[in-house]
Amino acid sequence: MVSIKCPSLVRVSSGQAVLGLSCLAVSLLSFLLIRQLVKQRRPPGFPPGPSPIPVIGNILSLVTEPHVFLKKQSEVHGQIFSLDLGGILTVVVNGFDCVRECLYNQGEVFCDRPSLPLFKKMTKMGGLLNCKFGKSWTEHRKLACNSFRHFGSRQKQFERKITEECMFFVDAIDEHKGKPFNPKHLVTNAVSNITNLIIFGQRFTYDDSNFQHMIEIFSENVELAVSSWAFLYNAFPWIEYVPFGKHKKLFRNAAEVYDFLHQVIEGFSQGRVPYEPRHYVDAYLDELEHNASDPLCSFSYENLIYSVGELIIAGTETTTNTLRWAMLYMALYPNIQERVHREIDSVLENGRTATLEDKLKMPYVEAVLHEVLRFCNIVPLGIFRATSQDTQVNGYSIPKGTMVITNLYSVHFDEKYWNDPGVFLPQRFLDGNGNFLRHDAFLPFSLGRRQCLGEQLAKMEMFLFFTTLMQRFHLQFPPGTIPTVTPKLGMTLQPKPYSICAVRRQQKQCYT
Ligand code: HEM
Numbered sequence: 001m002v003s004i005k006c007p008s009l010v011r012v013s014s015g016q017a018v019l020g021l022s023c024l025a026v027s028l029l030s031f032l033l034i035r036q037l038v039k040q041r042r043p044p045g046f047p048p049g050p051s052p053i054p055v056i057g058n059i060l061s062l063v064t065e066p067h068v069f070l071k072k073q074s075e076v077h078g079q080i081f082s083l084d085l086g087g088i089l090t091v092v093v094n095g096f097d098c099v100r101e102c103l104y105n106q107g108e109v110f111c112d113r114p115s116l117p118l119f120k121k122m123t124k125m126g127g128l129l130n131c132k133f134g135k136s137w138t139e140h141r142k143l144a145c146n147s148f149r150h151f152g153s154r155q156k157q158f159e160r161k162i163t164e165e166c167m168f169f170v171d172a173i174d175e176h177k178g179k180p181f182n183p184k185h186l187v188t189n190a191v192s193n194i195t196n197l198i199i200f201g202q203r204f205t206y207d208d209s210n211f212q213h214m215i216e217i218f219s220e221n222v223e224l225a226v227s228s229w230a231f232l233y234n235a236f237p238w239i240e241y242v243p244f245g246k247h248k249k250l251f252r253n254a255a256e257v258y259d260f261l262h263q264v265i266e267g268f269s270q271g272r273v274p275y276e277p278r279h280y281v282d283a284y285l286d287e288l289e290h291n292a293s294d295p296l297c298s299f300s301y302e303n304l305i306y307s308v309g310e311l312i313i314a315g316t317e318t319t320t321n322t323l324r325w326a327m328l329y330m331a332l333y334p335n336i337q338e339r340v341h342r343e344i345d346s347v348l349e350n351g352r353t354a355t356l357e358d359k360l361k362m363p364y365v366e367a368v369l370h371e372v373l374r375f376c377n378i379v380p381l382g383i384f385r386a387t388s389q390d391t392q393v394n395g396y397s398i399p400k401g402t403m404v405i406t407n408l409y410s411v412h413f414d415e416k417y418w419n420d421p422g423v424f425l426p427q428r429f430l431d432g433n434g435n436f437l438r439h440d441a442f443l444p445f446s447l448g449r450r451q452c453l454g455e456q457l458a459k460m461e462m463f464l465f466f467t468t469l470m471q472r473f474h475l476q477f478p479p480g481t482i483p484t485v486t487p488k489l490g491m492t493l494q495p496k497p498y499s500i501c502a503v504r505r506q507q508k509q510c511y512t
Pocket of ligand 1: 311
C-alpha cells in the first residue's frame with residue numbers, strides 16, 4: 001500500500017498574510033496603472049490635444065456641453081485634434097473643411113464604428129446603427145433603405161398615411177383647448193408612428209402605455225449613452241461589477257426595450273406569408289429564411305431586434321426634437337411665426353391640407369426648418385465613427401481603429417461659412433428673391449457612407465407635421481413665462497420640458 005505523506009504546512013502569521021496581500025495588491029495596481037499610462041500615450045504623428053489627467057484622461061471635460069468645449073479646443077489645437085478618453089485615443093474633427101475631408105473625400109476610411117465595450121455589450125456591434133463596417137452593415141443598410149423606399153416614400157398612399165397621422169396629432173392638440181401643455185409626449189407619439197408604419201405596418205394609439213414606456217426608457221438611454229458613466233464604462237469595463245452607477249440603468253433599460261420589441265415583433269409577424277412582405281419585419285424574416293443555410297449570413301433574430309430598436313429610436317428622437325425646437329422658436333419669435341402663417345395661408349388656399357408638392361412653394365417654411373436644424377444641432381457630435389484603415393489628415397497620422405468624433409455643431413457654427421452663426425435667422429436660407437438657398441456647410445444628417453438613412457423620411461415628416469400644425473394654431477407661451485433655450489444634453493440635444501399654448505388661429509387668447 002502506498003502511503004502519501006502530507007507536507008507540513010508552513011505557518012504564516014496573520015501580519016505576514018496581510019503584508020503579502022498588500023504587496024500583491026500594490027503590484028497589481030502598479031501593473032494596471034502602467035498599462036493604462038502606456039495605452040494613453042499618443043502614437044507618433046497623432047494630432048495634438050488638451051492635456052489629459054492620468055488614468056481618466058479628458059473624460060471629465062465632456063460632462064457639460066461637450067460640443068461647445070470641443071469647438072473651443074479646435075481654436076487652440078486646430079481643426080483636427082485628439083482626446084484621451086481613459087485610454088481610448090480619439091480624434092475630434094471640427095469645421096466644415098475638415099469634416100468634408102474626412103467623411104466625404106476619405107469616405108471609405110471614416111466609415112466604421114468604434115468597438116466600444118458599451119456597444120459591444122448592448123448590440124454586440126451588430127444591428128445597423130452601431131454595426132461595424134463590412135458585410136453585415138452593407139446587408140442591413142441595404143434592407144433598411146429598400147424597405148424605407150418600398151413601404152414608405154415610393155408609395156403614394158404613404159403620404160396620405162402621414163397626413164392622417166398629422167390629423168390625429170392636431171386633434172389631440174385641440175383637446176388642450178388653448179391651455180398650456182407640454183408637447184413632448186404628443187410629438188413623440190405622432191413622429192414614432194411614421195416609423196412604426198414602415199417597420200410594423202401599423203401605428204400605436206397615443207394612449208398605448210406600453211409603447212410609450214418603451215420609447216421613454218429608450219430615449220433615456222440616448223441620454224445616458226454619453227454620460228460620464230458611459231465613458232468610464234468604455235474605458236474601464238470592469239466597473240460593470242460596481243453595484244451602482246448610471247451604466248446599470250442603461251443595461252436594465254436596454255434589456256427591457258429588447259424584451260418589449262421581441263414581443264411586438266412576434267405579434268406583427270403573425271399571419272406572415274413568405275415573400276409577400278407587409279412591412280420591414282416581414283422583409284427581414286424573408287431574408288432570414290432565404291439565407292438560412294448560409295453560415296456567413298448576418299441576418300439573425302437578434303440583429304432583427306437590434307435594428308428595429310435602432311430604427312425606431314433614430315427616427316423618433318431626432319425628428320421629435322426638431323419639431324419641439326421649431327414650436328419653441330415659433331413662440332419665441334412671433335414675427336417669424338407670422339411670416340410662416342402668411343406663407344402657409346397664401347399657398348393652402350381655403351384651408352386645404354398640405355401635400356409634399358407644396359414644399360417648393362413654401363421657401364420660408366423650408367428656411368425655418370433648416371435654420372432649426374442648423375441652430376439647434378439635434379445630433380451635435382454625430383454618431384461616433386472609427387477609421388477602417390491607417391490614414392493621414394492635415395499632415396497627421398491616424399491609425400486604423402481610432403475613434404472619431406465629428407463635431408457637426410462646429411460645422412453649423414463655422415464662421416468661415418456662416419455670418420453671425422449664433423443668431424437664429426431663417427433668412428440665411430433665402431436668396432435676394434426669396435427663393436430657397438442651399439448651403440454646403442449644412443450637415444445635420446452628417447455625410448458619407450454612414451450618413452443618416454432616414455433623411456428623406458425626416459424631411460417629409462417635418463414639413464407635413466409643421467405646416468399642418470402652423471396652419472391651424474398660433475403658438476404662444478403661457479402669460480409671464482419664457483422657457484429656457486439651454487438644451488438638455490445627450491447624444492441628441494433636446495429642449496428642456498416647456499409648456500406652450502396652441503390657440504386655434506381664429507381665437508387669440510391663451511387659456512390658463
Ligand atoms: C431630423 C431628423 C434626423 C436627424 C437630424 C438625423 C441625424 C443623423 C445623424 C447625424 C446620423 C449619424 C451619421 C454618421 O454616422 O455620421 C444619423 C444616422 C442614422 N439615422 Fe438619422 N437623423 C434623423 C432622422 C432619422 C430617421 C427618421 C431615421 C429612420 C427612421 C434615421 C435613421 C438613422 C440610422 C439608421 C442611422 C445610422 C446609419 C448607419 O450607421 O449606416 N434617422 N442620423
